[in-house]
Amino acid sequence: MNLYRTVVLSLLLGAAACETPDATSAVVDNAYPEATRVVVYKAWWAATLFKEPVVPGASSDIERSVPESDVVYALLTPGWDPASGSPPTRLVAVRSKDKLVASRGDTLHIVVSDATFRGSCDAREPLSQEDADFITQRIFPGDFANAVYDARSCTTTPTPDADAGSEGGADAGPG
């Protein structure tokens, strides 16, 4: 019986010792000062969507990802309070200045700020219209349905044939 116990114990210890976590993950850190009230509304890196708003000074949930080198795309909502229950009235499309790299097993911290991202008109670093169109029409098309985003002014205006109260109305409203 002692032998049996020894064997079972060895199996359990062996299993515990063989823990082999090498999954890659990523997290968004909102590095904007609280006073700016710039919320990271959404972000996308490589294969990972950060869907929940991240308030200044906070971090998102850690999401499972893959080893990759890629640009981060994000939408910012200056002055919006996620707890208000109302949708944001203004979205600003931004992208990281550099590709961010995560190796196997890393947890990539995506630090969002004017120093690391380009596109904020408040920081006087607007995107090219081509970059902005890529973000608004491919990465986050649902947030810019029936609307046109102007990279130079960081504003969104409804397309002429869009219904006033259509989906994405808040996003499509005047900036």
Added chain:
Amino acid sequence: MPSARNISVSRWNGQYFLRGFDVDHGTDLALSIDGIPVNMVGHAHGQGYADTNFIIPEVVERVEIAKGPYFAYQGDFATAGAVNMVSRDDFEHSSLGLGVSGSPGHGAAGFRALLIASPKFESGLKATFAVEAGRQNGPFDNPEAWDKYKLFNKLTYPISATSSITLGEMSYGGAWHGSGQLPARAVEQGGVSRFGSIDPDEGGYTSRHQIFVQYKVRPSDTSELKALAYLGSYRFNLFSNFSLFIRDPDSGDEIEQRDRRTFYGGRVSYRIVHELEKVRFDTTMGGDVRQDDIHEELWNTVHRRELSQVRSNNVYETMIGAWANEEITPVRWLRLDVGGRADSLSFAVDNKLTPAGDTNAPSSGVDSASQLSPKTSMVVSPLQSDPAQVDLYVNYGHGFHSNDVRGAFSKPSVNPLTRAIGEEVGARGRFFDRWDLAVAFWQLDLASETVWVGDEGTTEVGGSTRRQGIELETRYELTRWLSADADVTFTKSEFKANAGNGNGLALAPKQTYSGGLSARHALGPGIVRGGLRFYGITDRPANDEGDIIAKGFTLFDVHAGYRLRRFDVAFDVENLFNQDSRAAQFDTTGRLRTEPALGAPVPLGFNCGSGGKLATGGEPRHLPGLRGRALHPAIPAHAPRHGDRLPALARRPR
């Protein structure tokens, strides 16, 4: 090994290639262990879903393979064939095994531990208690982290010299991450590696627990009665993303399929052999019943979190079958089999959810269906001498697979039972007591390819089909310690009605092959063994139109082992020559997040990648999504994945 007697198994998602079928999840291959069905009727992921991962391969004593619908004792899903695994009653001694596996340069190693206890009793009681635990990561950028445990417990008690009773239990629990399907264009254009992932949240968790009791008695020297009853519970959560970002360009198209069920049933058979005027009659008759009480759901999810519910159904299915077979041997060189079975399926669907505007949701209802399946065969043995034994045979039989009964209450509706009609002529022989040779010409007609698509909760219409093929098998003992074998199949599969596409039938294998060398020889105080195996499949159409090709592959594996009285060490290398291959390929419409959204203009010079095309065809103006190959790679080179050995039919949920 992933191939046996012309049944090939895709390594990573468990697709079975058999007789013109790419048996995606087991719909046309009846799998069972000790007579307990593995296939799940009305499964949330696919009809007949057959996950054999709950089986500890070492406890399998033998595998019984029956090809075609010719066997009266085989019912649901036994159209292309049936595989029954028979577990061992006991082992010579108890043992402990440890193994490591991995793909060098591709992430962390996996491990496996197996304890088998087989105590001996003077009463004649045979006992086996086995437990397996392990983790497997595979070669993927998104490690599988497939954690699993399995239990196998079996007691066989001899009630008398002619009867025994067996109690058994099997359990399995597993959780894993999947890498999903990758669009071929994304890999070719460098957007993702061959072992990458586009939705790393794919994967899931599952469990299966079952108990059974089996009674065997021989009332006389010429008769035998067998009875089996089983009860099981099953849970399954699978997260998948096939189209990536078409339906929901923002959150993605990730879905979750949930299946909760209790299944129970039994089977009984009675066999009696007697002679009348020197004519031998071997009579077998029996019946089987199976009940599944199922709750299944389909959700839209992101990061494995619920977004919206698409389907919620309670399904109750009862399948009852009765069968009989008379084997008549009037002379030594002739054997006739005449038999058949009658099956009745009763079912009820309780639809709990119909999303607004969804016209595809099944309605609630109660219905039934039945089928008679005659079967017959004749075997002529013109040569029965020592140097040459030859059998010639002819088979004819009807069989069926059941469909997901939710499809019976959907539009268009699915016939609950799909009839299959098989015909076959062949020969098999053994020569000089060292050379086995078999050849078969077969044909299988399936009344319909219409199926319920669990990934969408809708019906996919397909017409009747015909598959025809030739199978060759040979084994040759080169020496007493070295043998060689080779199997090859040629198959033609097509829809009977030409829909303007040349009768093409997506993913039907055209040619498969396997073979190798096996050696076993005494060396020092122990026995050394080894093997070099190959298996493969040629190019085949990925869609009914045949304009997208699923690439074939040939893979080589090697095995070496040495056994002493108390120790056994083994080493396996899979994909010895580092062949690039795609273990699974599908013609799927999908959209990467960085590609133009639904209805957006297609940029000039947009590259669909090889094998891809625009869904609308013609001049690309707007992009409703790209069609093309999605692929799932096989493991990389020189990857000693298994200190443990794969079960003959190992698979995991896709």
